[in-house]
Amino acid sequence: VSALQIETPAAVVDLDRLERNLFRWQEHCDRVGLVNRPHIKTHRSVAIARRQLELGAGGITCQKLGEAEVMADGGCTDILVSFNILGESKLARLRALLDRVDLTVCADDAVLLPGLSSAAVGAARPLRVLVDCDTGLGRTGVRTPEAAAELAATIDAADGLVCAGLFTYPAPPGVVEFLSEAARLVRARGLAVEVVSAGGTPAMWSSGKLRPLVTEYRVGTYAFHDRATVAAEAATLDDVALTVHATVVSRPAPDRAILDSGSKALTSDPGPDDGLFGAILEAPGARIVKLNEEHAYVELGAEQLEVGQRVRVVPNHACVVANLFDDLVVVGEGREPERRPVDARGRSA
Numbered sequence: 198v199s200a201l202q203i204e205t206p207a208a209v210v211d212l213d214r215l216e217r218n219l220f221r222w223q224e225h226c227d228r229v230g231l232v233n234r235p236h237i238k239t240h241r242s243v244a245i246a247r248r249q250l251e252l253g254a255g256g257i258t259c260q261k262l263g264e265a266e267v268m269a270d271g272g273c274t275d276i277l278v279s280f281n282i283l284g285e286s287k288l289a290r291l292r293a294l295l296d297r298v299d300l301t302v303c304a305d306d307a308v309l310l311p312g313l314s315s316a317a318v319g320a321a322r323p324l325r326v327l328v329d330c331d332t333g334l335g336r337t338g339v340r341t342p343e344a345a346a347e348l349a350a351t352i353d354a355a356d357g358l359v360c361a362g363l364f365t366y367p368a369p370p371g372v373v374e375f376l377s378e379a380a381r382l383v384r385a386r387g388l389a390v391e392v393v394s395a396g397g398t399p400a401m402w403s404s405g406k407l408r409p410l411v412t413e414y415r416v417g418t419y420a421f422h423d424r425a426t427v428a429a430e431a432a433t434l435d436d437v438a439l440t441v442h443a444t445v446v447s448r449p450a451p452d453r454a455i456l457d458s459g460s461k462a463l464t465s466d467p468g469p470d471d472g473l474f475g476a477i478l479e480a481p482g483a484r485i486v487k488l489n490e491e492h493a494y495v496e497l498g499a500e501q502l503e504v505g506q507r508v509r510v511v512p513n514h515a516c517v518v519a520n521l522f523d524d525l526v527v528v529g530e531g532r533e534p535e536r537r538p539v540d541a542r543g544r545s546a
């Protein structure tokens with residue numbers, strides 16, 4: 198089968214570009230002295246995680262326990278779960294993982310610690326905990342360096358837990374000020390700050406400026422890139438490794454084409470601030486203005502597309518797209534297209 202025979206919609210990954218994206222970033226981390234801890238939420242694929250580790254990653258990041266379980270089954274031995282973990286059954290799963298792999302979690306509240314501690318006591322190894330700091334995103338995280346130091350001390354005093362350092366996402370202006378003050382206050386309590394972890398593809402190429410304070414960096418989207426990371430100038434369209442292949446299934450009006458890739462293929466994630474749902478490489482002037490579940494509405498402008506024509510769409514947000522497909526179709530110079538499972542697809546719990 199050629200890539201052109203694969204039924205649409207399909208999530209197609211250019212392996213040569215993927216490899217180049219992984220390699221360049223690892224090289225950057227090696228040069229600036231950062232531990233690369235890629236976030237596998239983007240691809241949810243064991244084979245890609247293994248390749249990231251082979252190239253030199255110091256471990257992986259997962260957002261959810263379900264992803265971490267799949268990656269542990271796939272041979273990953275050092276996993277950061279960048280989430281607050283709570284609830285009896287999740288804590289039991291956390292404990293089972295902790296008996297198998299080196300495990301770090303995040304926490305932003307002392308209320309989480311009794312649960313984490315009870316899960317960790319008696320395990321094969323201590324549970325490492327990073328203090329999640331809100332340095333500007335306004336999502337999770339303690340909001341002051343003082344609160345970070347207080348939580349670090351409470352973690353360190355809890356049975357079964359080790360405070361491994363500080364964590365933030367992404368790395369907005371002001372991050373160094375916040376984290377360096379937090380690190381100073383943690384050290385003033387006689388505790389070590391072994392890890393300072395930041396992340397995010399949009400600012401990845403400026404991550405050298407965070408050294409020496411920041412010790413590790415987590416990137417996810419960098420593997421595939423998408424319209425958002427291209428708009429952020431972390432990549433160009435030539436770096437985009439994942440596209441959704443779609444077919445023009447209708448030309449109901451002179452200025453309109455309909456593709457077979459709706460929100461169940463492209464996701465309705467907003468992209469860079471233009472209200473569009475993807476970019477069609479074969480018709481750069483055409484605009485995907487609306488999605489239903491299985492239909493994309495394309496305003497053609499001066500572009501022409503014919504019924505039956507296949508197109509490649511650069512999605513707004515690659516990480517959500519990969520989770521919509523059972524498998525990724527991998528293509529590359531001199532190789533037959535092949536289906537590879539999205540191993541942790543749907544493992545969001």
Ligand SMILES: Cc1ncc(COP(=O)(O)O)c(C=O)c1O
Nearest residue numbers: 279366396397398415416417418
């Ligand atoms: C905690 C955390 N770390 C790292 C990342 C990676 O971000 P990106 O995909 O921009 O590299 C994310 C993305 O959502 C995140 O939530």
